[in-house]
Amino acid sequence: MAKFNKSQPIPLPLQVYALKSKYKNLIEQCEVKNGVLSCIMRITPSENSDIYRVLIKYKISLKSCEYYPQVWLLDPLVRTKEGKLPKHIYISRTDSSGHICLCLFYPRYNEWNRNMLIADTFVPWISAWLNTYEYWLITGEWHYAESPHDRSK
Amino acid sequence: MQSLGENTAERVFSELAKEDRVAIENQSVKISTLTGGLSKSGTIPVPKNHNHGEI
Numbered sequence: 001m002a003k004f005n006k007s008q009p010i011p012l013p014l015q016v017y018a019l020k021s022k023y024k025n026l027i028e029q030c031e032v033k034n035g036v037l038s039c040i041m042r043i044t045p046s047e048n049s050d051i052y053r054v055l056i057k058y059k060i061s062l063k064s065c066e067y068y069p070q071v072w073l074l075d076p077l078v079r080t081k082e083g084k085l086p087k088h089i090y091i092s093r094t095d096s097s098g099h100i101c102l103c104l105f106y107p108r109y110n111e112w113n114r115n116m117l118i119a120d121t122f123v124p125w126i127s128a129w130l131n132t133y134e135y136w137l138i139t140g141e142w143h144y145a146e147s148p149h150d151r152s153k
Numbered sequence: 154m155q156s157l158g159e160n161t162a163e164r165v166f167s168e169l170a171k172e173d174r175v176a177i178e179n180q181s182v183k184i185s186t187l188t189g190g191l192s193k194s195g196t197i198p199v200p201k202n203h204n205h206g207e208i
Contacts, residue, residue, distance in 0.1 A: 022197070026189045043189030046173075088204035103205040111202045124184045124199040128177055131191055132204070135170035139163045143170035147203035 009060050009114030012037045018119040019056075028053070035059050040074070041123070045130035050076060052130055055099070056122060060114065068112055069122050072099040078133075081140050086133055088142065102129055106147035 012032045019030050019039055030039040039056040058069035070093065078085060078100040085091070085100070093101035104125040105111040112121055132144040173191065176182040183195030191199075 022186050023189065025187055041189065045190045047190070047192075049190065088206040090206070105202040106205040109203060111200070120197060121200050121202075123189065124197055125202050127184050127189050127191060128199050128202075129204060131173060132170065135166055135173075138166045139170065141167060141170070142204070143167065143174050145174075145201075145203045147205045 010117065012058070012060065015058070015118050018117045019123070022119045023123065037069075037118075039118075041126075043123075043127055043130060045127045045134065049130070049134060052076070054102075054126055056118060056126075058118065067114070068105075068107065069118055071102045071104060071122060071126055073102060074099055079137060081137055086136055086142070088129065088146070102126065104129055109147065 012035070015037055016030050016032055016039070019041075020027055023041060026041045026043060028040040028042060030041075031037075037056070037058040040053060041056070042051050042053055044051050052073060053075040055072045055074050056069050057072075061067060070090075072093075072095060077098055078089065088103040090101040090103055095101075104122060128144065132142060136142050173182070177191065177199045178201075180198045182191045182193055184190070184197040184199065185192040185195040186197065
């Protein structure tokens with residue numbers, strides 16, 4: 001893989017190329033349209049899991065909430081455990097169809113930047129989130145590294 | 154009210170979840186490009202991260 005100038009974000013077409021070349025069996029749709037990367041994938045987080053359809057959206061922007069990719073769970077819809085949603089979601093970004101936006105990393109820990117490939121970061125994080133979520137549905141406990149929550153975000 | 158069986162299942166799955174987390178951290182499981190799932194035969198490691206949230 002070519003090296004990039006760290007001051008420049010990885011171009012969206014290259015992000016799409018990496019997603020398509022690494023996960024060609026899982027991608028339903030992946031394109032850049034009007035400056036926005038949009039990718040729908042089918043992920044089976046473990047051997048006995050359901051198949052989950054997720055939407056990754058990303059545009060190179062300086063707005064804080066658009067600075068990094070965002071991921072919605074399209075199907076099946078997020079389930080509750082004893083009436084509660086999993087805590088690692090952005091409830092305010094739920095779309096009109098009830099698709100929940102997943103909280104995959106903590107921006108203040110600098111775990112992601114625009115010089116990283118979505119294919120090597122967000123896709124593994126989605127799988128780990130879904131795996132953890134399936135355990136949470138049974139146990140009610142979130143067995144994964146967590147960051148402090150901030151209601152103002 | 155939970156039954157004894159439910160408690161046992163929760164304990165067992167909690168242990169499995171912890172094992173998965175350790176396996177992710179030490180990269181004995183990685184992401185399979187065929188399923189997108191965690192697998193011993195996977196090729197893409199899970200970079201260190203923390204799940205965040207607002208609720």
